[in-house]
Amino acid sequence: MSAKTSASEAPAKIGESRGERIRRMLSSRTASLVAVLIAVLWTIPTFGLFVNSFRPTDDIRATGWWKMFTEPSFTLETYNYVLYSTSQGGGLARNLINTVVITIPGVVIPVTFAVMAAYALSWIEFRGRNLLYISIFALQVVPLQMALIPLLSFFSRGLSIGGVTIMPAWELSGVQTIVQVWVAHTIFGLPLAIFLLHNFMRELPGDVMEAARIDGASHSQIFRKVALPLVTPALASIAIFQFLWVWNDFLVGRTFGGGLATQPLTAVLGDLAGTRGFGWTRLPAAAFIAIIVPLIVFLLLQRYFVRGLLAGSVKG
Amino acid sequence: MEITDLTDRFGLLLVGLVAFAAVLMALYGIAELASRRNRSKLVAFIFLLPAVLFLAVGLVYPAIRTLFMSFYNKDGSEFIGLDNYHWALTDPSALQTLINTALWIIVVPLVSTALGLLYAVLIDGRRGERTYKALVFLPMGISFVGASIIWRFVYQYNGTGEQIGLLNQLLVWVGIEPVNWLNTFPINNFLLMVVLIWIEVGFATVVLSAALKGVPTEIIEAARIDGANSSQIFWNVTVPSIRSAIIVVAVTVFIATLKLFDIVRAMTRGEHKTDVLAHNMWDQALRLGNDGRGATMAVLLFALVIPVVIYQVYNVRRQQLEAR
Numbered sequence: 028m029s030a031k032t033s034a035s036e037a038p039a040k041i042g043e044s045r046g047e048r049i050r051r052m053l054s055s056r057t058a059s060l061v062a063v064l065i066a067v068l069w070t071i072p073t074f075g076l077f078v079n080s081f082r083p084t085d086d087i088r089a090t091g092w093w094k095m096f097t098e099p100s101f102t103l104e105t106y107n108y109v110l111y112s113t114s115q116g117g118g119l120a121r122n123l124i125n126t127v128v129i130t131i132p133g134v135v136i137p138v139t140f141a142v143m144a145a146y147a148l149s150w151i152e153f154r155g156r157n158l159l160y161i162s163i164f165a166l167q168v169v170p171l172q173m174a175l176i177p178l179l180s181f182f183s184r185g186l187s188i189g190g191v192t193i194m195p196a197w198e199l200s201g202v203q204t205i206v207q208v209w210v211a212h213t214i215f216g217l218p219l220a221i222f223l224l225h226n227f228m229r230e231l232p233g234d235v236m237e238a239a240r241i242d243g244a245s246h247s248q249i250f251r252k253v254a255l256p257l258v259t260p261a262l263a264s265i266a267i268f269q270f271l272w273v274w275n276d277f278l279v280g281r282t283f284g285g286g287l288a289t290q291p292l293t294a295v296l297g298d299l300a301g302t303r304g305f306g307w308t309r310l311p312a313a314a315f316i317a318i319i320v321p322l323i324v325f326l327l328l329q330r331y332f333v334r335g336l337l338a339g340s341v342k343g
Numbered sequence: 344m345e346i347t348d349l350t351d352r353f354g355l356l357l358v359g360l361v362a363f364a365a366v367l368m369a370l371y372g373i374a375e376l377a378s379r380r381n382r383s384k385l386v387a388f389i390f391l392l393p394a395v396l397f398l399a400v401g402l403v404y405p406a407i408r409t410l411f412m413s414f415y416n417k418d419g420s421e422f423i424g425l426d427n428y429h430w431a432l433t434d435p436s437a438l439q440t441l442i443n444t445a446l447w448i449i450v451v452p453l454v455s456t457a458l459g460l461l462y463a464v465l466i467d468g469r470r471g472e473r474t475y476k477a478l479v480f481l482p483m484g485i486s487f488v489g490a491s492i493i494w495r496f497v498y499q500y501n502g503t504g505e506q507i508g509l510l511n512q513l514l515v516w517v518g519i520e521p522v523n524w525l526n527t528f529p530i531n532n533f534l535l536m537v538v539l540i541w542i543e544v545g546f547a548t549v550v551l552s553a554a555l556k557g558v559p560t561e562i563i564e565a566a567r568i569d570g571a572n573s574s575q576i577f578w579n580v581t582v583p584s585i586r587s588a589i590i591v592v593a594v595t596v597f598i599a600t601l602k603l604f605d606i607v608r609a610m611t612r613g614e615h616k617t618d619v620l621a622h623n624m625w626d627q628a629l630r631l632g633n634d635g636r637g638a639t640m641a642v643l644l645f646a647l648v649i650p651v652v653i654y655q656v657y658n659v660r661r662q663q664l665e666a667r
Contacts, residue, residue: 054573062465065458066478069541073485075509076493091507092496121348128356136363140393143370147390151383157663159391161656166402168652170602172621172641176412176628177405186400202351209359214401217394245378246386247371275486277605282629297488300495300609314492318485325484329477336546337553 080105080311087308105312116299116306119292119313125284126274126291126317129205133212133273138266140213141220142258146250148221149228150236160225167218174214175282182207182283204285211283212276216269223268226338227261228254264335267328274321292317366393406645412638419634427639440618441643443532447603447619448647450533452596455540456589459547464577466548467555476552480545487542487605494538495610498524528616535617538606543599547592554588555581594651601647620644 078092083102086094110120147153148160185196199206231254239249277297284290296317300310325332370389377385416423431437466475482490499508500523506512511521525531558581566576582589607613607622618626620640628637 058465059469062462062469062475065462065465066475069479069482069544071509072493072497072541073481076496079496087507089507090505091509091512093509093512124349124352128352131356132359132363135360139363139367140397143390144394147387151387151390153384153387156387159395161659163394163398164659165652165656166398168598168648168655169402169406170621170641170644170648171402172602172604172624173409173645174402174405175409175625175641176634176637177408178401181400181405202355205352205355206359210397210401214397217398218402221394245375245381246383247375247378250390271484275489277486277488277608278625282625293486293488296492297605297609300488300492301612310492311496314489318489321486322481322484325481326477329480333549333553336549 076311076314080315084308087311105309106316109309109313109316116309116313119295119316121288122290122292122295123316125205125289126293129208129212129280129284129291130270130273132209133216134266134269136209137213137216137220138262138269141217141224141265142255142262143250144217144221145224145228146254148225149231150249150254151246163218163221167222169218171215171278175278178211178214179282182210199285201285202289204283204289207283207285208280208291211279212269212273215279216272220265220269223265223335223338224258224261227258231257260331260334261338263328264331264338267324267332268335270324271321271332409638409641412634413642415635415638417633417635423635427635430636431639431643436616436618437623439616440613440620440623440640443616443618444601444620444647446532447536447539448597448600451536451539451543451600452593454536455543455547455596456551456593458540458544459592460551460589462544463548463552463555464581467552476548479548482542483545485542487538487603488609490538490542491606491609494534494541495525498534500524500526525611525617526615531611531615531617535606535610538610539600539603543596547596550592551585551588554585558584594654598648598651601644620647 075092078095079087081101081103082092082095083100084105086100090098108114108117110117110123112118144163148156148163181194182197182199185192186194197207235253236249239253244252274291275293276291277293280291280294281297284294287295296310296313299306299313370393374386374389377383377389412419413427414422414424416426431441462475462479466472469475485493496507497509498511499506500511500521501507502523506515506521508524510524514521522530524534562580562584563576566580571579602621603619604621604625607617607619608625611617613619613622613626620643624637624640624644626637627633627640
């Protein structure tokens, strides 16, 4: 809280010498300068990419984005190319649609299952409840890399233990491989969603739940009519979390998304960025198409996001 | 793009959502019946079934299998004991990967938390605090891949002609020779870390700034009256008051750092000695087709989070006991 006193006006304080006051104003100036410096450093790189995305590719290759201001040039051609061109490095509109098709169930399914589980873990008494909750909580930290290889073979070869086939191979092809991505996102999204929702569920007033019980409401009714409406703000927070995670994901989409035609946009971009192919001048435009949707969601719903963040980190 | 591209995908989406709704209604119907007969344990079972099934089949079982796979050869046909671990700890490039990972998990959480705290303190109560916060928080909404592309253009190096990367252009302006940053070991590792720090500082700022607001002003006033100066107040009053928030931020960033795959993949593909565990694991298993080594890398990754798991479980147990 030391910065409180160094707010920009620096009014005179009782019992303060002139030297002290000057020193205080100086440190206030330094503090301002550092804060502005950090803010600028954090903004410039994104701004640079944004500017570059509107420059002709020949210009991107030849000069830095700051030349835009001395030698202005503007085109939307790159955006057009990366979205719709049938040539190499184009046609990303298809992958953008993949992202949308992946994201909707990738958010809805885990959040729904999580809210059900969180209710049971918070308000229904049963043996081993605590152990189950702690296990799920611990799973939150397990790196998904731990499950990647077996899960992939589970989809492609099915599951058999000791020669007995428990689940046949899924044998998905073409667009259907997207189903694998839904399942993978559901699995990897569940632990955090359950943990966060449990935090909120647990805080619901016990006497309201008790009153509903006494009035003869069953668990499924209490869940639907009492608990669900009360945790709606929390659901919004968690849905935003999961949305950002799924939309921005690279690893899951790349691993389970099948071929280039069915992978989400971020996965394709990640590979394009890693290869230093000759299409790198179109990366700014392509990247912005991928960035812009989550960024808008993030800016508009930041309040909910922060609430979820604080519930998950500070309280937990 | 053709019209069938659209109908295929949205058709699948529709089928998926309808199927999901059907499953949900069936589950809810059974739960409703069980509720009416007051079988609350059955209700709990049904509510937990989907989540537990997904986690058991999709996370717990695969994780155990990964552990076993790490003792087998590349296609899982032959048991080779600890050979993979021996490789991981002696092979120069694997060793480099481990060293890099160690550097990442020390530097990134430390710098992100420190910078986040510094920034949170600097902007606390300042005019335009919300704008300051939003600017630094913004990268949290950008994907790791997007951030990597953004920073690739900052680090870009042109062998001939004008520099187009901002960093090299700055060097040129002050009269220094430009550097091929991403190919220059060891600095390339730190430049990759900058990208993750750039993302995580916003998270640290938001959480720590909220914690700062919770520090009672009375304590600070009391310390001031007792003659403590700003830095004494900061280190002896403010920091201890928000200690738990600082730990939470550091731990969260630590886990994110350990799992990091995207930035390395999108910037260097682990070349020029920049590989880390989470990326190398993927590279071994899915590009080089060596499941055994990939699994070994995953197990090493898991070993590094075990202390965090224990610490977290200990915390939750304590909270539960306190709540009673």
